[in-house]
Amino acid sequence: MPPCVRVSALYTVQDPTPRSQFHHVCDITPTIYEAVGITPPEHVEGAAQIPLDGVSMVYTWNNVSATGRKDSQYFEVMGSRGVYKDGWFASVFGPRIPWADPNETRMKQWNPDTDVWELYDLTKDYTQAHDLAKQMPEQVEKMKQIFMVEATRNKVLPVGAGLWTIYYHPEQGPRSHLKEWYLYEGMTRIAESNAPIFHSGFSSVATLDVEVPKNGSGVLYCVGGTAGGFSVYMDQGYLYAEYMATLLYRYVTKSSAPLMPG
Known part of the structure; x- marks a missing residue:
């Protein structure tokens, strides 16, 4: 069923009995x-x-x-x-x-x-x-x-x-007219309607220009939200690519060896 909230936490100090009245x-x-x-x-x-x-x-x-x-x-x-x-x-x-x-x-x-x-x-x-x-x-x-x-x-x-x-019709959704994006260090978030398209029916290519430190860790590229998305990141020098689908499926791949610094 759709989410329903029954509020029972509002009470007086004198009477902590949970309230049973229906509220949203x-x-x-x-x-x-x-x-x-x-x-x-x-x-x-x-x-x-x-x-x-x-x-x-x-x-x-x-x-x-x-x-x-x-x-x-x-x-x-x-x-x-x-x-x-x-x-x-x-x-x-x-x-x-x-x-x-x-x-x-x-x-x-x-x-x-x-x-x-x-x-x-x-x-x-x-x-x-x-x-x-x-x-x-x-x-x-x-x-x-x-x-x-x-x-x-x-x-x-x-x-x-x-x-x-x-x-049903993702091609009709709001999206940017851009074909290329340049993402710089310090950028934290782009509105979905202005970001590269990431859903079925569309493909994209990301080129990452990175100075790789020894045993580096951090996110390199990420698109999505709490319920799903795609991320490329490093952890202790290893390169990872991870895809999450609607919180039900999680796919992770990892490089066989740490990336060489440089």
Whole structure:
């Protein structure tokens, strides 16, 4: 299911009991505003502001059993969806399952209209261990309709649009018009849209002009992020090339001998 945050760490010194009211990360800012007495402005320098989503959690600080004020919350990440409403939570995977091997067939044949939703009663099943979708199909349909209302209001549609340039049409993604890059010592980061393209369907050649010290260590060339990428680096004089794919696969090759200084 999409990531869901149940905040239970906000409590008074007098009563450290974890709070069970349902809340999401978008409720943190309203909580801070209420706690310090800030009213968000409706206009800033003449520009109308988008209403702040979220519900303050301050009401729980002095009342551990207070009735929750968060009646609904939607979730959507790369086609995976979820929606909370009055104790019920419905969710469904999109074309990608985070802990499973990449599935090309699932990606290519994915149709959000045929995804199979799950249903949980969070008032009785905090860990979402018992899927009630088959027993309560009418409730599932109700939750799906609520998701569509919230998704429309928050400009989420079309579902899975974030995958368009990442997976289905990378050639349409934002990228630099450059064909060559010169990277100098001291440069730490280039925005992905301005950097050499590094994903399926494209190839690149990197030429490294390096003064190699004895037993040198350090990164020579790297492109990617926390979930994947490619890096050429030295460690104790040895040259390494490493590729990581979506945190699931890691490939490392190493020179048979340390590089000669020079």
